[in-house]
Amino acid sequence: MLHESPAEVLALPIAPTIKSHYILPSDDTEFKRLNLQNQFLTREVCDGKLVYAPAELEHGDQILESGTATGIWLLSLAKVTPPTISFTGFDIHTRLFPQEYPSNVSFLQRSVINLPDEWTEQFKIVNQRLLIGGLTEKEWKKTIQEIHRVLVPGGWVQCIEPCIPSNTDVGPNTERMFDIMRTLMTRNGLVYNIAELLGRKLSKSGFVNVQTHTVPLSAHQRTTEFSHRTLMEWFFAALKPGMLAAQLLQSEEEFDTLMQSMLKEWDECPEVAWSWSVVYAQKRAAKDSSATYKFCIHM
Ligand SMILES: C[S@@+](CC[C@H](N)C(=O)[O-])C[C@H]1O[C@@H](n2cnc3c(N)ncnc32)[C@H](O)[C@@H]1O
Numbered sequence: 001m002l003h004e005s006p007a008e009v010l011a012l013p014i015a016p017t018i019k020s021h022y023i024l025p026s027d028d029t030e031f032k033r034l035n036l037q038n039q040f041l042t043r044e045v046c047d048g049k050l051v052y053a054p055a056e057l058e059h060g061d062q063i064l065e066s067g068t069a070t071g072i073w074l075l076s077l078a079k080v081t082p083p084t085i086s087f088t089g090f091d092i093h094t095r096l097f098p099q100e101y102p103s104n105v106s107f108l109q110r111s112v113i114n115l116p117d118e119w120t121e122q123f124k125i126v127n128q129r130l131l132i133g134g135l136t137e138k139e140w141k142k143t144i145q146e147i148h149r150v151l152v153p154g155g156w157v158q159c160i161e162p163c164i165p166s167n168t169d170v171g172p173n174t175e176r177m178f179d180i181m182r183t184l185m186t187r188n189g190l191v192y193n194i195a196e197l198l199g200r201k202l203s204k205s206g207f208v209n210v211q212t213h214t215v216p217l218s219a220h221q222r223t224t225e226f227s228h229r230t231l232m233e234w235f236f237a238a239l240k241p242g243m244l245a246a247q248l249l250q251s252e253e254e255f256d257t258l259m260q261s262m263l264k265e266w267d268e269c270p271e272v273a274w275s276w277s278v279v280y281a282q283k284r285a286a287k288d289s290s291a292t293y294k295f296c297i298h299m
Contacts, residue, residue, distance in 0.1 A: 018092050018109070018110075018111045019111075020092050020111070020134065021134060021135070021136055021139075021188045021189055021190060022092065022093075022133055022134040023133045023134075023184060023185065023188055023190070023239065023242040024133050024238050024239065024242065025238060025241055025242075026069075026093040026095045026096055027095075029237075029238070030069075030096065030238060031069075031070055031096050033234045033235075033238060034069050034070050034072065034096070035070055035072050036226045036230075036231075036234075037226075037231055037234075038070075038072040038073055038076070039226065040226050040227075040228070040231055041129070041160060041276065042076070044215065044217065044228070045160065045213075045215045045276045045278060046160070046278060050073060050076055050077045050080070051077065051125060051127075051156075051158065052158055052213065052278045052280060053125065053156040053157075053158045053211075053280035053281075053282075054156070055124060055125050055155070055156040056297075057081060057085060057124060057125075057297040058124075058297065059082065059084040059085070059297070060084055060085075061085050061086075061124040061125075062085070062086050062087075062088065062122055062123050062124060063077065063085060063086070063087050063088070063123060063124060063125045063126075063127070064087075064088050064089075064090075064119075064122075064123040064125070064126045064127070064150065065087070065088070065089040065090070065126070065127045065128070066090065066112040066126060066127070066128040066131065066143070066147070067090075067091055067092075067112065067128060067129070067130070067131045067134065068089030068090060068091050068097075068107065069091055069093075069096045070096045070097070070098060071089045071096075071097060071098045071101065071105070071107060073127055073129065074087045074089045074105060074127075075098065075101060075105065078101075078102055078104065078105050081297060082297060083102065083103075083104045084104075085104065085297070086104045086105075086106075087104060087105040087106070088105075088106050088107075088108070088123075089105070089106070089107045089108075090107065090108050090109065090110035090112075091107075091109065091110070092109065092110070092111050092134075093109075094107070094109050112128070112131070112135075112139075112143045112146060112147070113135075113139050113142040113143055113146060114142075114146070115146045115149070115150055119149075119150040120149055120150060121149075121150070121151070121152050121153065122150055122152065123150050123151055123152065123155060124151075124152055124155045124156070125155060125156050125157075125158065126147045126150065126151060126155070126156075126157045126158070127157075127158050128143075128147070128157070128158070128159045128160075129159070129160040129161075130160065130161065130162075131143070131159075131161070132161050132162065132164075132185075132190065132191070132192065132194050132195075133185070133190065134190070135190065135191070135194075136188075136189035136190060136191070137189065137191055140191060140194060140197075140198075140201060141201070141205075144157075144201055144202060144205045144207075145205060148205055148206060148207065148283055151283040152283070153283055153284060153285050153286040154282065154283065154284075154285035154286065155282070155283050156280055156281070156282050156283075157202070157207065157280065157281055157282075157283075158278065158279075158280045159198055159278070159279045159280070160276065160277070160278050160279075161194055161195040161198065161276070161277055161279070162195060162274050162275070162276050162277075163193070163195040163196060163214065163274055163275045163276065163277055164178070164181070164182065164192045164193065164195075164274055165178070165274055166182075166193075168271070168273060168274075169269075169271050170219070170265050170266065170269045170271050170273060171262075171265030171268070171269060172265075173258060173261035173262045173264075173265055174262045174265050174266070174273070176258060176262075177236060177258055177259070177262050180243055180248045180249065181236070181239060181243075183248055184239065184242055184243055184246055184248055187246060195212075195214075195275075195276075195277040195279070196277075198212075198277070198279040199211075199212045199279050199281075202279065202281040203281070206283075206284065207281035207282060207283060207284075208281065208282050208283075208284050209281060209282040210279070210280075210281040211279070211280055211281070212277050212278070212279045213277065213278045213280075214275050214276065214277045214278075215275055215276050215277075216272045216274075216275035217272065217273065217274070217275060217276065218270055218271065218272050218273055219232045219233075219266045219273035220266055220267070220269060220270040220271075220273075222267070228273075229266060232266075232273060232274075233259075233263065236259060236262075237259070240252075240255050243255065
């Protein structure tokens, strides 16, 4: 589906009760980008694991994904686990939800800062990936509280976010593009260094066993398959409508020229462009949980 202006791309309808600062589009190109990105992040950042946190699944467990978009993470995990596990994905936008999915998977429109009361202590794992483009400082605090509430005692939260550097060391055009991105995020109240802050925020909210696994990646290498370079290039292309709508660049031509100059710098410079962090943590287990005999499912 083609949209006529940057403002239209971002002005997709969401329920009137849901407020959003989200800066990326929700269209067909984004659908493709997110699905390829899922494969890349699972392979390169999470060592091939969909669940990086050391969670042990049992029959009857429920798994939740916040900001699920295309549902690709949930659907991939549902494929490799028994149908006795149930999955719920929610998002403020329903546009990217899959059309077909198994009966143990459901999708609904919801914001992570206001989850249903009946979800209290229901989920064994909560996965949340790339909400960097949607949550303000205050909303991150509420998000962590809500995720803590809906986890069963002993359950795990897993968040995956990029660490966007304050300085790139790659070149002036890359630095300018990053600067525009950081300005767009700051203007929307978003937290571009959330990956660095998340571990502390989780500990402060009562989580235990907080761990951060960080993988630095460069944008240098061109390969035929979906690489980190492709991921970053497509990410900036997805930000184009937001940057133009905020008038941080004056025209599409100005964006396209800057993008080409930035890509040239990436060809020349093998420096790390940014890294990715998997931040995971556990809700304190109930006191007598070790006495229960468990049938664990290997993922
Ligand atoms: C960059 S996409 C990532 C999608 C998915 N997690 C993935 O990794 O493929 C971020 C998603 O978060 C959603 N989102 C933004 N703010 C949200 C909120 N407050 N509650 C729930 N979802 C939100 C957006 O609509 C978008 O679909």
